Amino acid sequence: MSALADQLVDAEVDAKMRQIPTAVNEYGYDSWGLHPGTARYGYSLFARLYRHYWRVQTYGIERVPPGRVLLIGNHSGQLPIDGAMVAVAMLLEANPPRLCRAMVERWFTTMPLIGQFIQRSGAIVGDPLNCERLLQKGEAILVFPEGARGSGKVWKDRYKLVRFGLGFMRLALATNTPIVPFGVIGGEEQAPSFADFKPLAKLLGMPYFPITPTFPWLGVLGMIPFPTKYRIYFGEPLVFRGDPDGRDEAIQRKVDRVKLEIRRLIDRGLEEREGVFF
Numbered sequence: 001m002s003a004l005a006d007q008l009v010d011a012e013v014d015a016k017m018r019q020i021p022t023a024v025n026e027y028g029y030d031s032w033g034l035h036p037g038t039a040r041y042g043y044s045l046f047a048r049l050y051r052h053y054w055r056v057q058t059y060g061i062e063r064v065p066p067g068r069v070l071l072i073g074n075h076s077g078q079l080p081i082d083g084a085m086v087a088v089a090m091l092l093e094a095n096p097p098r099l100c101r102a103m104v105e106r107w108f109t110t111m112p113l114i115g116q117f118i119q120r121s122g123a124i125v126g127d128p129l130n131c132e133r134l135l136q137k138g139e140a141i142l143v144f145p146e147g148a149r150g151s152g153k154v155w156k157d158r159y160k161l162v163r164f165g166l167g168f169m170r171l172a173l174a175t176n177t178p179i180v181p182f183g184v185i186g187g188e189e190q191a192p193s194f195a196d197f198k199p200l201a202k203l204l205g206m207p208y209f210p211i212t213p214t215f216p217w218l219g220v221l222g223m224i225p226f227p228t229k230y231r232i233y234f235g236e237p238l239v240f241r242g243d244p245d246g247r248d249e250a251i252q253r254k255v256d257r258v259k260l261e262i263r264r265l266i267d268r269g270l271e272e273r274e275g276v277f278f
Contacts, residue, residue: 019097022036039099056085159188184231
């Protein structure tokens with residue numbers, strides 16, 4: 001790397017990533033598109049934001065077990081900052097450090113520049129086969145079962161959990177993978193949306209088009225999220241048994257248990273925090 005590139009890489013991120021073995025091909029990529037060199041830049045950027053902009057605090061991250069695990073939590077904030085903060089927490093604060101693989105919506109990977117960057121930094125399209133293979137290799141997979149329904153919530157629905165997809169539970173049952181629930185506090189306030197302009201979202205091929213106090217009024221600058229105080233609460237691992245191809249009703253009961261644990265973590269976080277920005 002050049003001297004300038006060296007300065008862009010955060011020393012702690014670099015040290016932590018060197019502890020994580022990654023099998024790559026002759027071009028520096030793994031089988032799912034991760035490029036450790038690119039990931040170092042991405043994690044370095046978000047590590048600085050993690051420490052100084054959102055000033056993230058984590059609780060219970062030691063509960064994340066070694067080996068394969070599904071991290072399941074609430075989604076919010078219009079932009080996937082919450083996922084980035086959980087991923088940075090797993091790299092910097094988990095012991096040993098983990099390179100979390102986040103499942104993302106397929107549409108997000110089609111965005112110019114951004115889509116390629118997040119894939120090279122470790123994100124994967126939410127395809128069950130991809131995730132199953134990664135879990136078999138002992139990876140940590142980050143999933144937001146609310147999907148865009150969660151990240152695109154409007155202000156009146158903040159911290160309410162909407163419908164969870166069932167796919168993560170079928171995956172956990174098929175691979176005998178523990179689930180660690182987590183609750184994120186601070187994301188809802190980073191970009192409060194008061195309306196979703198659905199016709200324009202459909203025209204642009206987006207899942208939602210938020211109207212916030214700053215967007216679209218300030219253009220691209222209006223997309224900069226507020227420096228809210230992030231708190232991430234990790235719960236105890238949950239292990240489920242059953243038929244991964246079972247009826248939706250049976251799978252739903254298990255999903256509801258995970259959802260209840262996330263609800264409890266959110267409620268704890270909201271009760272404990274003293275303010276949105278501190």
